[in-house]
């Protein structure tokens with residue numbers, strides 16, 4: 001079973017002068033424990049980013065949104081069930 005917690009890229013980790021990263025702050029974190037137990041922990045996202053786990057969020061929900069990290073979405077792809085298949 002593949003389970004992912006949701007991680008939030010913290011502002012103090014963002015590079016200065018690169019505001020583009022702020023638009024997609026959500027990352028997937030491999031959950032070795034229930035996400036609510038990981039809440040607040042600093043973990044490594046599947047794409048390699050350092051993030052803080054946001055235990056109240058579900059990757060299955062956040063990961064389909066446009067604020068999710070594209071790399072994490074790609075890696076965790078099978079865990080997500082897109083409501084529609086769209087080009088692009």
Ligand SMILES: [Zn+2]
Nearest residue numbers: 027047069072
């Ligand atoms: Zn990511």
